Amino acid sequence: ITSDDYEAERRRMAGKMCSEKGKEEYKKRKETVEWPFGNIKHNMKFREFHTRGLENVQIEHNLVCTAHNLRVMWGKLGSSVAALSDIKGLVANFAFRVSSI
Missing domain, CATH: 1.10.287 (Helix Hairpins)
Structure with missing residues (x-):
């Protein structure tokens, strides 16, 4: 098993995402980040x-x-x-x- 310079940050972020606060924050992603990309790709047909x-x-x-x-x-x-x-x-x-x- 090998790791790179960012392995510690990945583990720290994985720990954050497993917490209750992290799960609540991640749920908001679809409302704030994901839908503009879907709109641009699907509705505006920009691929x-x-x-x-x-x-x-x-x-x-x-x-x-x-x-x-x-x-x-x-x-x-x-x-x-x-x-x-x-x-x-x-x-x-x-x-x-x-x-x-």
């Missing part, structure tokens, strides 16, 4: 990157995440005109910052 190179893939990933976040915001805000006006301002500000990079 592979269409660009090459680390920088281009990072840009593409950021665009997909932005699209996901906008859809979530749209769903939460519904048809509230004031809220849509706020989103328009946020998107315009974001687009300005991205274009100046």
Whole structure:
């Protein structure tokens, strides 16, 4: 049996996950972490990157995440005109910052 430099951390984390508090925290994972990936892959049908190179893939990933976040915001805000006006301002500000990079 061999181990690497991270074996101690793995054992410590396994011990944490076996505790009652760890189990409760892990249950929250599906609500906070997993569903955006499922939404992006299934509902947005994004399963592979269409660009090459680390920088281009990072840009593409950021665009997909932005699209996901906008859809979530749209769903939460519904048809509230004031809220849509706020989103328009946020998107315009974001687009300005991205274009100046």
